[in-house]
Each structure stands twice: as C-alpha cells, then as structure tokens.
Amino acid sequence: MGGVTAADAVIPVFADVDTGVDDAMALAYLFASADARVVGIASTAGNVPVDQVCANNLGLLELCGTSEIPVSKGSQRPLAIPLRTAEDTHGPEGIGYAQLPVGGGTLTDYDAAQAWVRAAREYPGELVGLAVGPLTNLALALRLEPALPRLLRRLVIMGGAFGYRGNTTPVAEWNVNVDPEAAAEVFSVWGAAWGLEPPAHLPIVLGLNLTENAVMTPSTLSRLAAAANSSTTPMSVLDDRGTRSAAANPLIRVLEDAMRFYFEFHFDQGEGYIAHLHDPLAAAVALDPDLVRYRQATVDVELTGTLTRGMTxxxxxxxxGRHLNARVGIDVDPGVFFERFIARVGPFAATLA
Structure with missing residues (x-):
C-alpha cells in the first residue's frame, strides 16, 4: 500500500494559446486529463486577433464546465512587426464552423505576461508551461521575470521546423513566423538562464517535423465520438462544404465542426482530407515527455534573411560555441498519442452530455 508518488501528482499547467482549432483540442485534452490542472490560460494573438482568442477561450471553458480557470489577454501584436492571422486555416472566428457558447467568465485584470509570472511564482518548481502559439507573451514575461526558466518544472513549445519544410514560408513554421523576434528572444534568454545545467531543464521544442506525424482523420474522429457514447455521422470528403456535425454530445459537436473546416483546408492544400494535431500533441507531451524522443541543440531564429526570415x-x-537551449522532438508514435487522446477526451466529453 503506497501513497501518492511525485509521478502520480496532479501537474499544474499554464497554457499560452492562440485558439485556433488545434489549440481548442489541446485545451480539451488538458481539461480531460486527471493528471493535469490548468491554472491559467494566456491568450495570444496569432491564428486570430487576441480579442477573438479571449472569446474562444472563455467560450470553451463555459462549454467544458471549467469557467473558474483564469484567462488573461496578451499583446495585440507581435514585438516588432504587424500581426498576421490565419482565418483561412482556422475559420473567421478561429474555430472553423463551430459555435461556442458565450463565456460567462471575465478576463483577469492583469495581462498574459504577468499571468505567466504569477503562475510560476505560485507553483515554483512545479509549473509546466505550454506555449502553442506565437511566443510574444512568453518573451514579455521573461522581460518581467528573467528567473522564469528556473521557476518552471518544464516548458513545452510547439513551433519551428527542424530539417523540414515550413508551413508559412518554404522554411518557416506559423507560430515562429508570426513573431520571430519573440521566438529568438525566448531561445536566447533560456540558453543564458540555464547555461550548462542538466538537459532536463531545457525547453522541449516540437516542430513540424514531429507534429505533422499526428494526423487526424475522419475515422479517428468517429472513434472519439464513440468513446464519448455520442451518436454522429462520419465525415467524408464527399460531404457538402460546411456540413454541420450531427453529434449528440456538445463537445464532440464543437470539435467535429471545428475539424471539418481544418480538414477542408488541408484538402485544398493538397494534403488529403486530414488535419495535423500540432497543439494536442504538445499538450500530451507537456504531461508526459516520454511520448517523444529528443535531440539536444542550440536553436536560434533567422531574423534578417531575405528568403529565410523566421526559420528555426x-x-x-x-x-x-553557445549553451544548449532546446530538446528538439525528433520521433513520436502517433498511434500511442491518439489512443491516449481518445481515452481521455472521449469519456470527458461524455460527462458534458
């Protein structure tokens, strides 16, 4: 008869998101995980403007019965350049065809950078940070608290592409390309903060070379609905564009309506009727880093190249001759990830019916 071990303890998580279809699924994964407690959400301008991100986060919390989680508004623009958004990828409101309820919660009276610092100070050595949007808020938080790297238990970043094509330019990934100055600043500060300390404290960086292995299909969505005990109609590339979900479960319905838009976007890009679950994979790794194999590196971001700006x-x-500042994900078993995603999000959705 043993007690609760450190490995069994619930992990406090602070999520920085630009919600976003796959951001919404990442948050659903965290809410569904018994080993996680989301202690704060930072809204980052990226996939859509920051006010829409805030509305999406509050609406998702309302849908999931988690309205007590604090949501903070971040900067309305990147550090040094105008904001670029991705409604073509995520829909005019960022969540595809889905309609979220109006969130009953309110935003914090402190901004997202302050929220990072407050959470890290409240849970020193325990907090896991998850950044799956542009790194603007995190860069500003590091300016407020340069010791932030030493306060966190772990940081997981979804961003970049390593030995792999970009999805925004030929060489640049979306999150980094939206605010390359912020990404460069985060990598620089983290390297300086840790120096030659053990590699376990280096940020985990999951680029497109890894996350594009997490391929969501209509059949996987059907498995998710089944795990939620929800009736639904399987999606098909032959369906009319914008066909709405027939799922009985409210969360499954939102996720299916969001994913249909994402499927259609990827199909129009010549990738098939599929979607890449970049951010949910990062959420899963935030809770269990052993899902992925890594290689240590010193990462920097190109800021001046005519053709390569935003390249990691x-x-x-x-x-x-610089300090290491990243553990870069190089291999993952997507089957293990999807089994875990379905096993967590399906039963959680069932509780919301």
Whole structure:
C-alpha cells in the first residue's frame, strides 16, 4: 500500500494559446486529463486577433464546465512587426464552423505576461508551461521575470521546423513566423538562464517535423465520438462544404465542426482530407515527455534573411560555441498519442452530455 508518488501528482499547467482549432483540442485534452490542472490560460494573438482568442477561450471553458480557470489577454501584436492571422486555416472566428457558447467568465485584470509570472511564482518548481502559439507573451514575461526558466518544472513549445519544410514560408513554421523576434528572444534568454545545467531543464521544442506525424482523420474522429457514447455521422470528403456535425454530445459537436473546416483546408492544400494535431500533441507531451524522443541543440531564429526570415536553425554539434537551449522532438508514435487522446477526451466529453 503506497501513497501518492511525485509521478502520480496532479501537474499544474499554464497554457499560452492562440485558439485556433488545434489549440481548442489541446485545451480539451488538458481539461480531460486527471493528471493535469490548468491554472491559467494566456491568450495570444496569432491564428486570430487576441480579442477573438479571449472569446474562444472563455467560450470553451463555459462549454467544458471549467469557467473558474483564469484567462488573461496578451499583446495585440507581435514585438516588432504587424500581426498576421490565419482565418483561412482556422475559420473567421478561429474555430472553423463551430459555435461556442458565450463565456460567462471575465478576463483577469492583469495581462498574459504577468499571468505567466504569477503562475510560476505560485507553483515554483512545479509549473509546466505550454506555449502553442506565437511566443510574444512568453518573451514579455521573461522581460518581467528573467528567473522564469528556473521557476518552471518544464516548458513545452510547439513551433519551428527542424530539417523540414515550413508551413508559412518554404522554411518557416506559423507560430515562429508570426513573431520571430519573440521566438529568438525566448531561445536566447533560456540558453543564458540555464547555461550548462542538466538537459532536463531545457525547453522541449516540437516542430513540424514531429507534429505533422499526428494526423487526424475522419475515422479517428468517429472513434472519439464513440468513446464519448455520442451518436454522429462520419465525415467524408464527399460531404457538402460546411456540413454541420450531427453529434449528440456538445463537445464532440464543437470539435467535429471545428475539424471539418481544418480538414477542408488541408484538402485544398493538397494534403488529403486530414488535419495535423500540432497543439494536442504538445499538450500530451507537456504531461508526459516520454511520448517523444529528443535531440539536444542550440536553436536560434533567422531574423534578417531575405528568403529565410523566421526559420528555426538548430546547431546540433556546437559550431556556435553557445549553451544548449532546446530538446528538439525528433520521433513520436502517433498511434500511442491518439489512443491516449481518445481515452481521455472521449469519456470527458461524455460527462458534458
């Protein structure tokens, strides 16, 4: 008869999101995880403007019965350049065809950068940070509290592309490309903060080379509905554009309506009637880093290249003579991830029916 071990303890998580279809699914994963407690959400301008991100976060919390989680508004624009958004990818309101309820909660009276620092100070050495949007808020938080890297238990970033094509330019991934100055600042500060400390404290960075292995299909969505004990009609590429979900369960209905838009976007890009679950994979790794294999590197972001601005450049072998600042994800078993996603989100959705 043993007590609760450190490995069994509930993990406090602070999520920085630009919600976003896959951000919404990442938050659903965290809410559904018994080993996680979301202690704060930072809204980042990215997929849609920050006010819409805030509305999406509050609406999702209302839908999931988690309105007590504090939501903070971040900067309305990147550090040094105008904001670029992605309604073509995520829909005019960021969540595809889905309609969220109006959230009953209110935003905090402190901004997202302050929210990062408050959460880290409240849970020193325990807090897991998850950043799945542009890194604007995190860069500003590091300016407020340079010791932030040492206060966190772990940081997981979804961003970049390592030895892999970009999805915004030929070489740049979306989150980094929206605010490359912020990403460069985060990597620089983290390297300086940890120096030669053990690699377990380096940020986990999951780029497109890894996250594009997490391929959601209509059949996987049907498995999710079944796990929620929800009736639904399987999606097909032959369906009329914008066909609404027939799912009985409210969360499954929202996720299906969001994912249909995402499927249609990827189909129009020539990738098939599928979608990449970048952010939910990052959420899963935030709770269990052993889902992924890593390689240590010193990562920097190209800021001046005419053709390569926003590119994440890893120094794998120490050419620059700088401290390591990242554990870059290089391999994952997507089947294990999807089994875990369905096993958590399905039963959680069933509780909301």
């Amino acid at each position: 450049v890893p120094d794998w072998t120490g050419h620059w």
